[in-house]
Structures are given as C-alpha cells and as structure tokens.
C-alpha cells in the first residue's frame with residue numbers, strides 16, 4: 001500500500017512512529033431502539049441519570065487529579081459540571097425518552113442535534129463557542145452510557161492517538177505513557193491541545209481534517225510534529241528515515257540541555273539576552289531548564305482562555321504571582337490581553353467581524369473594555385510585588401493609544417494605593433512593534449515608553465498584507481523580505497537613539513539561521529520558544545558582530561528574498577562551518 005501523506009498544522013515538535021489508535025466520534029456509534037413497555041422507559045431514564053452522575057464524578061475527579069502541568073484548565077471542569085445540570089441537556093433528553101419512547105443514547109443524540117440547530121442562527125462568537133462545550137459534555141455522557149472505555153485504557157502498546165477533536169477533559173484522561181503522539185482533524189497551533197501537547201512533550205499535528213475517518217486502528221503511521229505531517233502506511237525507507245530523525249531529535253534535545261547554561265555573548269564580547277516566550281505557568285520549568293535569561297513575552301491569552309469567560313482580577317493575579325515567584329528573580333514581560341484576530345474569538349461578545357485581523361484586536365479591545373483592562377492592569381501591578389514584572393501593550397498603532405493605556409495604568413495604580421495593596425514602585429512599560437504604522441513612527445512612540453518588543457509574526461503579516469494563517473499566500477510570509485529587514489534595522493536604531501530597551505519576540509527571533517543577521521541589524525535581545533534558546537545562544541557565541549553588520553548592510557539592498565537567502569547561506573557556511581557547514 002502506498003504511503004498517504006496528510007498535511008496539517010505543526011502543533012508540537014518531535015517524531016512519533018507507531019500503530020494508530022482511533023478514538024471514534026461516539027455519535028457514530030449510537031443505535032436506535034424503540035421502547036415498548038413503561039418499565040423500559042423508566043430503565044432508560046435511570047441509565048441516563050447514572051451516566052450523568054458518572055460523568056459528574058469523572059469531571060470532579062479529573063479536576064482534583066489534575067497535576068501541576070495542566071493546572072490552568074481546572075475552571076473548564078467547573079463549567080462542564082454546571083452544564084450537566086443545565087436543563088438544555090438533562091431535561092430535554094429525559095423528555096425525549098418519555099415522549100418519543102427511544103433509548104437514552106438516541107435521545108441524547110437528538111438533544112445534541114437540537115442544540116446545534118439552536119446555536120446555528122447565533123452570530124455572537126462567544127455564545128457560539130459554548131456549543132463546543134455542550135458537545136464535549138454530551139460526548140462524555142455518551143461514553144458512560146455506552147460504557148465505552150477510552151482506547152487509551154485498551155492500548156496494548158504505545159500508539160499514536162488519532163481523534164476528531166480533543167477536549168481538555170479527554171486530555172486529562174490520557175495515559176500519556178502509552179501515547180506516542182497526537183493527530184487531530186480539528187484545531188490549530190494555538191489550541192488547547194497544542195499547548196498541552198507542548199507542555200507534555202508529545203509530538204502533535206492538528207487540522208488534518210479527515211484523518212480520523214481515513215485511519216484505522218492498527219495502521220502504521222509517522223507524525224512529524226515540527227513539519228505538521230502525518231504519513232499513513234509509510235514505506236520501510238520512510239520509517240528508517242524518520243527513525244534516524246527521531247534519534248537525531250533526542251540527541252539534539254540532550255545536547256542543547258547540556259549547553260543551556262553557557263553564556264551568550266558574541267565573539268567580540270557583545271552581550272545578547274536570550275529569553276523565552278511562554279503562555280503557561282507549566283513552561284516556567286523549561287525557561288530554567290533551557291537557560292532562559294528572562295521571559296521576553298508572557299502571552300496572557302491562554303491563561304484567560306482556560307476560563308472560557310473573562311477571568312476575575314484575583315484569578316489573573318494568582319496566575320501572575322505564580323509566574324513572578326517561579327522565575328526566581330528573572331524578569332517577565334507580561335503582555336496585556338492580545339485578543340482578536342485569530343485568537344480567542346470566543347472570549348468577547350463582539351460579534352462577527354468580516355476581517356478580524358484588522359478589527360478589534362489587542363490594545364484596541366482593551367481600551368474598549370476598560371473595566372476588564374483595569375482588572376488586568378491591577379493584577380499585573382499586584383504581581384509586580386513578587387518579582388520583576390514589566391507591562392507590554394500589543395497591537396499599538398499610535399501614540400494616543402499608549403497615552404490612554406498609561407492613563408488606565410495610572411488609574412489602576414491609584415486604586416491599588418487607595419486600597420493599600422502593594423505593588424512595585426518601578427514597573428517598566430512598553431509596547432509591541434508589530435503594526436507597520438508603529439514601526440514607521442518608532443522614534444516618536446519611543447518617547448512614551450521604556451521598551452519596544454518587535455513582533456515579527458504580525459509585522460510580516462501586516463507589512464506584506466497577507467494573513468499569517470492563509471495557505472494560499474503562505475509563500476509571501478517572508479521574514480527575509482528586504483522591507484522587513486529594513487524595518488527591523490530602523491526600529492532598532494530608533495530604540496537605540498531614544499535610549500530604550502529593545503527586544504525581538506516573533507518567531508523569526510527563534511530561527512538560529514537568522515540569528516547572526518538579526519544581530520547585525522542591531523537587535524541584541526531576543527525571545528523565543530524555550531527549547532530553541534540553547535541553540536540560538538550557541539550561534540550567538542560564534543557571531544563576529546562587525547562582520548555580520550556588513551552582511552546586514554548588504555542584505556538590506558537586495559531586491560529578492562532568494563538573494564538574501566543565498567547571501568545568508570554563503571556567510572553562515574563560511575563563518576560557522578561546524579554549525580551550518582552541512583547546508
């Protein structure tokens with residue numbers, strides 16, 4: 001049988017090779033049974049009640065058992081438990097059993113269909129997202145009704161789990177020692193599954209669309225988590241190739257962990273700070289393990305997302321206090337909520353936007369939802385009492401936005417003072433430079449802030465006018481485009497002249513091939529995914545800054561990205577043959 005290749009979204013790096021276990025969508029297994037006698041009806045209602053109680057116990061136990069790694073998701077279970085008692089599920093299903101005289105599974109499935117119809121006409125993104133929760137809860141009740149044991153309990157050997165979608169509750173139940181990797185039809189790189197898979201170190205590919213209906217139990221497969229690939233029924237040469245890749249990845253992890261604490265200065269002695277981008281408290285361990293010198297970006301979207309509603313000040317404070325304490329004196333740049341665009345559509349009741357990437361995103365949303373913004377600012381300030389915290393505003397396009405944000409910050413400070421709640425006297429305030437307007441006016445914006453952080457992910461998207469998640473224009477997502485290189489250099493210069501701190505935190509900062517060029521463009525502080533930090537530091541130690549400044553000068557005058565690529569390849573090979581000689 002020929003190999004079938006499925007291309008999805010890279011959710012968590014690593015290679016997994018092994019047999020597949022497919023977790024079927026439970027609805028596909030539901031049978032119809034008509035009830036003739038009254039006692040049968042009573043019996044089905046009793047079965048439903050038992051399944052509801054068992055599901056409740058399951059959620060409560062999962063919440064209690066949840067280890068520190070997945071702590072952020074606990075409040076989701078509270079929401080699930082509330083749904084179990086909601087009349088939308090319980091009463092409707094009971095009524096259907098009584099009135100239509102059908103078995104509990106069939107009635108529950110009808111409830112799901114009715115809920116789907118109910119939500120179909122709703123345009124409010126937040127409310128619409130609740131349908132996913134209902135689906136997840138019904139799925140769990142159904143499993144109890146059909147006494148279906150989850151496949152991980154039946155797994156005879158370590159396997160790749162293939163599933164249509166995975167709820168946080170599913171993940172808690174996973175016996176991860178038996179799971180080699182995860183592949184799902186749905187989801188993307190910022191989904192719960194991706195975040196949890198990364199935190200657990202499981203290779204994962206998502207958004208494969210039809211993998212759960214194409215694969216069969218026992219089929220052999222390979223997951224390449226970094227490339228977002230799944231190979232179904234691979235050939236022996238492919239298996240051999242990926243086994244080598246797997247070994248290489250393991251060796252690489254061992255090697256870089258050993259290198260983590262080595263210094264990061266260039267050959268000519270310029271210090272380069274290498275920090276981490278994280279979104280979960282569970283990743284603090286990786287910051288230390290891989291030798292992070294700071295947290296250059298703490299994205300607050302994910303800790304907020306885990307609540308499925310706006311978190312309270314206390315909830316945000318608790319999360320940030322743990323961050324501050326866990327970093328043992330390293331500084332953390334906490335970014336206020338960067339909602340909108342492709343992120344967190346369900347958090348706000350903002351309705352559909354035709355073009356969300358150009359809509360109510362980042363600081364624009366915060367300014368509009370001032371009560372929430374103030375709560376978040378108070379939480380960040382309060383956390384600053386426990387460690388080194390800086391505040392950063394995302395998606396800033398103009399000085400007015402900074403001024404309003406700083407007024408809010410002052411209001412938050414005043415209110416904390418009135419309540420005698422402690423916070424640090426000096427909390428640096430900065431902005432992301434990720435909108436071209438801000439980059440162009442960087443010298444003016446620099447007057448308002450203590451630091452800049454360059455977000456290349458959005459900067460490239462907005463400069464090149466391409467949606468960073470759109471397959472059709474993916475080829476135009478070009479970090480080495482001359483305009484991007486020029487913007488980087490210009491913003492670095494503006495920051496230097498204004499005497500403010502300057503960091504780069506987009507994905508580009510975590511690509512070791514780009515490191516020497518980025519340093520040459522004038523960036524001396526980088527933050528990235530923790531696992532890549534030792535590798536970037538290794539490159540930094542081999543950079544002759546003066547040499548790479550000249551290369552950068554040449555690069556910003558080249559018309560084509562291919563030419564920049566060639567220039568880079570030539571100098572990398574020439575300057576760092578042991579690191580890039582094999583290219």
Ligand code: PEP
Nearest residue numbers: 434455456457458505506
């Ligand atoms: C960026 O835009 O480069 C960035 C770091 O922020 P995010 O990816 O969270 O939008």
Ligand code: MG
Nearest residue numbers: 434455457458
């Ligand atoms: Mg961004």
